[in-house]
Amino acid sequence: ILNVEQSPQSLHVQEGDSTNFTCSFPSSNFYALHWYRWETAKSPEALFVMTLNGDEKKKGRISATLNTKEGYSYLYIKGSQPEDSATYLCASSSGNTGKLIFGQGTTLQVKP
Amino acid sequence: EPEVTQTPSHQVTQMGQEVILRCVPISNHLYFYWYRQILGQKVEFLVSFYNNEISEKSEIFDDQFSVERPDGSNFTLKIRSTKLEDSAMYFCASRGDTSGNTIYFGEGSWLTVV
Numbered sequence: 726i727l728n729v730e731q732s733p734q735s736l737h738v739q740e741g742d743s744t745n746f747t748c749s750f751p752s753s754n755f756y757a758l759h760w761y762r763w764e765t766a767k768s769p770e771a772l773f774v775m776t777l778n779g780d781e782k783k784k785g786r787i788s789a790t791l792n793t794k795e796g797y798s799y800l801y802i803k804g805s806q807p808e809d810s811a812t813y814l815c816a817s818s819s820g821n822t823g824k825l826i827f828g829q830g831t832t833l834q835v836k837p
Numbered sequence: 838e839p840e841v842t843q844t845p846s847h848q849v850t851q852m853g854q855e856v857i858l859r860c861v862p863i864s865n866h867l868y869f870y871w872y873r874q875i876l877g878q879k880v881e882f883l884v885s886f887y888n889n890e891i892s893e894k895s896e897i898f899d900d901q902f903s904v905e906r907p908d909g910s911n912f913t914l915k916i917r918s919t920k921l922e923d924s925a926m927y928f929c930a931s932r933g934d935t936s937g938n939t940i941y942f943g944e945g946s947w948l949t950v951v
Contacts, residue, residue: 729879757938759938759939759940761942766944767944768840768841768928768941768942768943768944768945769928769942771939771940771941771942774938774939776938814880816880818938821938822885822892822893823868823870823885823930823932823940824870824882824885824893824895825872825880825882825940826882827872827879827880827881828879829878829879830879
């Protein structure tokens with residue numbers, strides 16, 4: 726059984742601060758790691774899907790890295806803005822079936 | 838941008854009643870999913886559906902649950918006899934062959950069983 730954990734559970738930063746969160750997952754039978762951004766009353770927005778060890782992806786001010794050997798991924802936000810306030814979910818899959826195992830999420834609050 | 842749409846956004850039902858949650862996946866997607874999140878808990882997988890049949894289901898997805906793709910656009914989740922513990926946000930998701938591994942989620946349907 727996969728167990729995906731995220732830390733911290735919540736984070737409060739000032740506008741302009743850079744921040745990062747961690748997602749840890751079992752490295753055995755790993756297939757892909759997904760990051761989502763989820764705002765209240767909206768659908769979770771897909772940010773990244775990563776499969777290869779050492780993968781780094783970037784979307785604007787948000788980037789992510791992947792270490793499949795040790796089972797962790799970092800999500801970085803550079804120069805946080807109030808609109809970055811959301812819950813960030815990571816999810817791991819062990820095959821190409823679409824069965825995702827989610828972490829509990831990191832809730833980010835960016836104060837202006 | 839194409840999106841997954843779900844109805845209703847919120848439903849309150851009496852314990853023991855049947856509930857059908859509806860989803861319109863992204864057009865031309867081939868893989869369909871239901872997930873749920875009980876308040877305060879992690880999002881958890883319920884079922885995946887491909888080629889008009891269930892391809893995988895979790896232990897949560899017991900005989901009270903069923904899924905159907907009655908036409909070319911809708912994908913439904915039915916709960917036959919709801920229990921209090923079925924209260925949760927239910928998410929529909931879809932994936933296409935050409936979208937890589939990205940799975941797209943709907944906004945969710947809040948189900949409250951009283």
